[in-house]
Each structure stands twice: as structure tokens, then as C-alpha cells.
Amino acid sequence: xxxxxxxxxxxxxxxxxxxxxxxxxxxxxxxxxxxxxxxxxxxxxxxxxxxxxxxxxxxxxxxx
Numbered sequence: 001x002x003x004x005x006x007x008x009x010x011x012x013x014x015x016x017x018x019x020x021x022x023x024x025x026x027x028x029x030x031x032x033x034x035x036x037x038x039x040x041x042x043x044x045x046x047x048x049x050x051x052x053x054x055x056x057x058x059x060x061x062x063x064x
Contacts, residue, residue, distance in 0.1 A: 038051055
């Protein structure tokens with residue numbers, strides 16, 4: 001059976017250190033506008049007070 005491992009390079013260790021110094025994640029979260037709201041009682045039932053965020057859950061995974 002053939003050895004499928006990549007040859008080690010001194011650059012690999014340097015690249016790993018670069019990756020380790022990067023932040024875990026960066027998120028972009030736009031401000032939610034305060035409009036088109038449910039009444040408090042309905043918001044509790046729906047799980048959100050924002051009607052625009054009340055979207056159907058399709059139960060599918062990404063890429064399928």
C-alpha cells in the first residue's frame with residue numbers, strides 16, 4: 001500500500017503557529033430594527049418578538 005502522507009516541511013510548523021494565533025471566529029450581527037413586533041403574549045408563543053425573524057424551520061442540513 002502506498003504511503004499517502006505529505007512530506008514534512010519546515011514551513012508547516014510556521015504555518016501552524018500562524019493558525020493558532022488567529023481568532024476562533026468572527027461574527028457579523030446586524031442591528032435588529034424595532035418594528036413589526038408581536039405582542040408580548042404572542043412573542044412568547046412564537047419564540048421571538050420580531051415577526052421578521054419568525055421563519056419556518058425546514059429541518060434540512062446545509063449542502064443537501
